[in-house]
Amino acid sequence: MTLTGLAGAALAAVLALSAPAYSEGETVAKLLSFSDLDGWDEDAHDEALRVFLNSCDRIKGFEWPQVCRVASQQTNAKTFFELFFRPVLIEDANDALFTGYFEPELSGSLTRTAKYRYPVYSLPKDRTARSPYYTRRDIGEGALAGQGLEIAWVDDPVELFFLQVQGSGRIQLTNGSTIRIGYAGHNGYNYNSIGKELINRGVYSEHQVSAQVIKNWVRRNPVEGQELLYTNPSYVFFTRRDELDAASGPIGAMSRSITPMRSIAVDPAYITLGAPVWVEKDGNEPLRRLMIAQDTGSAIKGAQRADVFYGTGDTAGELAGRIRDTGRMVVLMPIQLAYGLEEQNET
Template sequence: MAGPTVPNEPETQYAILGFEDLDGWAEDDHAAALEVFRNTCADLDEPDWASLCALAHDATDARQFFELFFRPMMITDGQEPLFTGYFEPELSGSPVRTGRYRYPIYSMPPEAHAQRPWLTRRDILTSGVMEGRGLEIAWVDDPVELFFLQVQGSGRVRFPDGRVIRVGYGGANGQNYRSIGQELVRRGVYQPHQVSADVIKNWVRRNPTDGQELLFHNDSYVFFREVSQVPADQGPLGAMNRSITPMRSIAVDPAFTPLGAPVWVEKDGRDPLRRLMIAQDTGSAIKGAQRADVFIGTGDQAGRKAGRIKDPGRMVVLMPIQRAYAFLPEALQ
């Protein structure tokens, strides 16, 4: 978990920066970032990370802690940087199937673990392979909201009696993620700047037959598990099985960025962001060295804000000092 797998791609490049190269570094709330780092650093079991975690719990000057024990590393892979946002949605549902609640949230069947990749989204939902096996966690009333729950990876389901359960990422079918927003653009339905989650949802609802086919365009399918033990005042569980924090946790590609690592985010666009965040989550659409998903929070307002984020910028991973220099070519060490 603690170290990235270095991709065998010749275009992947590593460069060590100085903290003075990080735009806005001095103005950030480093103590807030340190608190989030402490939430998951105990799960990093490699010696250098474990030592830093012990030091983190004793640190009284957060900025000094990061500057003393880490080095900013810029990792690029030839792809354009991209920041998006995600949130924890809340769906209307039921513990049993009814006339209104007829779209199941599934847990992962054992054969999906064993066979990679497994069936496509279309096959999972139309072949009957999931039926009669007790894999349903809950039933919801809107297949479009269920699709976007899978995109987000976690959420809450509110039952008619007011009870709320929480579901978290439980695995995926191993098929490639394909963006239905990009597919609408490819078809000429919308221009890139017009596409948002709300626009896609409304189009699918207005065009139920074509809308179902559009959802099938994405072969990737996410399964869930119930995680209702997480207190309501805490964020949903991320890939490290710990609660994530609004505006301090990001989802990354662990092939480049180790889970648990601090990451300096310089997001441009309409609402620029300069903040030290912690890589505590992953996502099927989050692929690349300069690709990150910012966790915004829970509920509709967070969802609207997350849906507007599609911005350039850069992310710089803070690596333990010896680990950072180990990535560099011998001549530069």
């Protein structure tokens, strides 16, 4: 059978240096059993259930409220998932691809100084969806200066660029406090991969490119590096998230905090936001675990495309930056939806 879509869409910026091309076409759904899931019995299902409950009430679809009520009363998470869901493999023409993302930590100040001179901007009031807006170059050259839009000032333009790619972060201030910021909007331009730009210029081959490699190159070549950043016209604006405590993750596309190694970003055209997803990521650091689809991203396109949230800070960033792996992911659908697919397959 073919599927044309399962949910709505939202935006959170993520890094994908050379995401596979995507065009709409046939999508095939295949009903599996839990015995088909590699490593299913060994996972900590109770961890996944807690993350699932964190955003369950925001899942769209009439099948979900009853499932969420039952979930809140469960004492055996593995049994709950096996009783009320069925695994469904959704595939399109593209190969599976897993990447990683994280919440950056930057150094900053609430006032501009010689060291802290790169602004983190809030969403301008004159930014409307129907009109073109300033490009990254325009903004970098001062188009928004003097409007009082600065949330803070940071000391590194490269880290600021990657903060925008990730879509949320923390800024450690000179007075010892920390502010949390999250995605508020963007300037309306599509993201252009600067990693792919370096590959096209012959600076690096595809297997050499990572976030850290890009950062190091820009710092070694400050003039050319700034021009490289300007080749991505997209620009992200932020808002303070003072309601978040230090232990909470950043806010995902479902307006709830996401959880390291249990939350993933997906394409909501194929996977309902909030749904459990069984991840079988291969590569040097394979993953076999149940995750929750709580985020989206402008580069996350396709039925088998996902971004794994690795956490906060430099260590998480290093781990996330190494991930570009194959594998597969299997959606857990409420039984009535899954059996509906099976009946359509039989007709």
